[in-house]
Amino acid sequence: MRLRFKDGFKDGIPIALGYISVAVAFGILAADNGLPLWSPLLMSFAVFTGTGQFAGVHLISSHAGLAEVAFSLLVINIRSILMSVSLAQKLPKEMSVPRRMAVAFGNTDEVFGVCIQKREPLTFSYLIGIILISYLGWNFGTALGVLSSAALPLPIRSAMGIALYAMFIAIILPPVSESRPLAIVVAISGLVSVLFRVVPFLATIGSGWKITICGILAAGVCAVLFPEMPEKREEGEKNDVNMKEDAT
Amino acid sequence: MNDAQVLLTVFVMGICTYLPRMLPLVFLRKKIENPHVSAFLTYLPYGILTAMVIPDIFFSTASPISGIAGAAAAFFLAFKKKGLLPAAVAAVVTVFLVERLLGMIGWIS
Known part of the structure; x- marks a missing residue:
């Protein structure tokens, strides 16, 4: 069966769920550290990465220079190179450069994790579906975190902290057992x-x-x-x- | 930092995140034929994902006890091949319930 947009959208729901909780924590951290409130929103909108954005909050609040920012982010993102090399092997050979550039923006750890366990060939629509819902969850969570730290009570945030890890286990285990x-x-x-x-x-x-x-x-x-x-x-x-x- | 400096920092963050994601996707279009390299790329995702999960999952919640319980729930459903969302939801619900129990006996606040 050919993978469609809605398949991607559906597969992205657990990612979005996990992202909301992580992004809420990120938004709260940024606000607590005295960053201008637009900056965590802009980061989630334009950068779209977990670890890198948490590092970004720390870098901005400690007045890091641009070289330090670049170096920290590149070190954190070395694994993205590996993931993109791996994902490149799963993309249809004919996929155009603009489409590859669009997909690259959303190739987060979690999107990558879900994509590599698909047996069917990946399609552009599928990738856009999974990226879109993840991106919405990430930005929605960031806004929630920035606007009000009380939006999600602590016990629920603590419980949701495990969602992305659990999803990774469900990705890793089935093929590994065989x-x-x-x-x-x-x-x-x-x-x-x-x-x-x-x-x-x-x-x-x-x-x-x-x-x-x-x-x-x-x-x-x-x-x-x-x-x-x-x-x-x-x-x-x-x-x-x-x-x-x-x-x- | 003033607003302009923050803006510039976010811009640099964006570049340093996007380029590592984009360059291999755009420039590595050929299928790799070498069996060792191809095997490496097949195995790599599992190596990376495992290093992200272990041991961090046990410390991803308010207490390692709830972390282990949640991981066990995810492990069980993953072993039964129930899919990603059920595994994620089961882990979250398990952590929530175990932490309420731990709260009752005063192990966590």
Whole structure:
């Protein structure tokens, strides 16, 4: 079945749910730190990233210079490069540059996570659907947080804090339970990630680096041990056929 | 910071977030044929997502106890292949209920 806009919109609901709670926390933090109230709204509207925006609040309130801002954001976003490289392999080859540029704006961790678990070839409409609902949730949550910290009572915010993590588990677990190489990837990454938390000198390393190192290490080891089966080829050809239908 | 400086900072943040997302999508259009590189890119998302979830999920709520309970609920529904939204909702509801219980016995405020 071809993925449509409404499929993307539906798949994006758990993302939006999680985003509202995270964005409320972000909006509150920005207001508490004395940032001009328009700035968190503008960040969510124009930047659309979680970790980066939390770092942004800290950078602005500590009067960081632009070079420091650029460096911090780039370090946090190294993993985005990896995710975009990976997602690029799943896009139909014929997708135009303007469409790729539009999709890139919404390629957040969560949108990426949901996209890679789709078995069907990704379409532009599907991607726009999932990005749009996520973006609405993110901006709605930010506005809620900025306008009133009482909008969502603390117990509900605490509970909603787990939503995005739970969604990631639902993404990771099903394919991993059926593939030994993937199970080993997850085991290595999880183990190293725990080390980053418990080993004192590793614990000072920022989460952007941690995620990047764990991802490269786990995928690298398994890529050497278990190179791809040739069946992947066919999927690519299916993508091409679908895009031709799209053009007519 | 004055408004102009804040505006400039947000602009730099935007550029530094958008470029890493955009460049690979626009310039890596060829399907990668090398089996090792292709395998690396297949495995990479799972490595990245795992590092984001573990161990952070256990500390994402008011108490590690509710975090573990919520993670268990998500794990159970994910194992049953119930989809993303049910797993997310079940985890949120579980955390909420466990935290009310913890509140009753005075473990969290």
